[in-house]
Amino acid sequence: MGLYSCFRRNIKVSVSIIVIIISVLCYKKYEELQNFTTEPRGHRLVFSQEQLNQYDGHVQDKLYMAVLGQVFDVTDGRQHYERGSSYHYFIGKDGSRALVTGNFNDESSMKDHVLDLSCNDLSTLLNWRKTYRKKYKFVGFLNGRYYDEHGTETNYFKQFKSKLKECETEKINQEKENLKYPPCNIAWNEEEGSHVWCTKTSGGIARNWVGVPRQLFTPGEEKPRCVCVNYDMDSDSTNLLKKYADCPDTSTMCNIFNT
DSSP, rough: OOHHHHHHOOOOOHHHHHHHHHHHHHHHHHHHOOOOOHHHHSSSSOOOOOHHHHSSSSSSSBBBEEEEEEEEEEEEGHHSSTTTTTTTBBBBOOOOTTTHHOOOEEEETTEEEOOOHHHHHHHHHHHHHHHHHHHHHEEEEBBBTTTTSSOOBBBHHHHHHHHHHHHHHHHHHHHHHHHHHHHEEEEEEETTTTEEOOOOGGOOOSSSSSOOEEEEETTTTTTTTTEEEEETTSSGGGGEEEEEOOOOOOOOOEOTOOO
């Protein structure tokens, strides 16, 4: 009986030790998760422009650059970013604007200014940032146009996000207009010059009508664009539509020598 009691006590002690070890490990894991989730919020790494300048592969061995105020370590792509390479311009700075303009000589204070760019350009910039996020390590924020010294978004960044929303609305409206006025097919040859025509799939918009080519004038744009119009369905914005010269009203193809 004494041996059995001793055995039971040993089992209890062993189980207790295992429970304690598991509890300690679980607590440590919990602390790690807490640190992981709270670190980006409470302790954002923010670079001043002077600090970022030093990550040029010489003063600091690593190569850092910023896109829309977010700093990335592109050292793994050293062959593209080191001094003398194609994209060295971007190192140590936020040269976001050049990602769409291709102006690698811009050292002005406006080299990260993007609010005056088109929606297509802004979309390209977002794709660049997405690529850097996927390919390289994000290391922090740049104190400047997009983030302040605490890594908090600036008013400029808020304006940037507002413009992105406007661009999304513009995109939706454009898609709606394309459904109503699909783009024409356009071709050119030396003998006949330019000509436009409509089909049931012109402009990549499948439909059950063909339509006739017309010039659509959009406020704010210098030149009209060719669209296919179904007058049986259309009753709006006819004052913005114009026929092509010397082209029959019902023709699905028009030559535009002088347009």
